[in-house]
Amino acid sequence: MLLFISSFLLIWVFSLSQLNQLFAIQGIQPNISLAILVVYAFMEKDWLRRSALVLLTIFLLNFSPTLGLEAIFTMIVLFIVLTLVDYFKWQPTLSAVIIVLIATILLNAFSIRPGVILIESIYNVFLVGLFGLLLSFINSKRSSLNA
Numbered sequence: 001m002l003l004f005i006s007s008f009l010l011i012w013v014f015s016l017s018q019l020n021q022l023f024a025i026q027g028i029q030p031n032i033s034l035a036i037l038v039v040y041a042f043m044e045k046d047w048l049r050r051s052a053l054v055l056l057t058i059f060l061l062n063f064s065p066t067l068g069l070e071a072i073f074t075m076i077v078l079f080i081v082l083t084l085v086d087y088f089k090w091q092p093t094l095s096a097v098i099i100v101l102i103a104t105i106l107l108n109a110f111s112i113r114p115g116v117i118l119i120e121s122i123y124n125v126f127l128v129g130l131f132g133l134l135l136s137f138i139n140s141k142r143s144s145l146n147a
Contacts (some may be wrong), residue, residue, distance in 0.1 A: 030123030
């Protein structure tokens with residue numbers, strides 16, 4: 001439960017910070033929520049908890065009172081990410097990088113600026129590493145508390 005609560009809080013804080021371009025570098029905003037979701041999905045196998053975080057992300061990043069096509073597309077991509085995590089089990093670190101690259105390309109499928117997609121992909125891979133370390137630390141603390 002500690003891992004879920006930590007991930008929930010991370011998504012809450014960083015999704016809200018994504019809205020104000022706080023982490024944008026040269027106008028390119030990394031998808032922080034995607035990075036957290038990918039790392040969390042490798043550590044938590046419960047689909048209900050994973051789905052709750054996807055819905056939280058959509059709720060926080062949705063700019064309109066209704067669910068538009070962009071939000072639905074993003075939700076579909078995030079659920080594809082969760083499915084890919086279950087199929088890419090051979091090497092979690094490399095799998096996380098591959099999955100975040102696939103998701104970044106899918107989320108930017110309608111962009112005609114490959115340079116922006118490349119830079120955002122690099123940011124997202126960096127964030128997967130960063131949040132991977134953070135959530136691994138939290139997960140190890142949870143394991144040591146249960147022992």
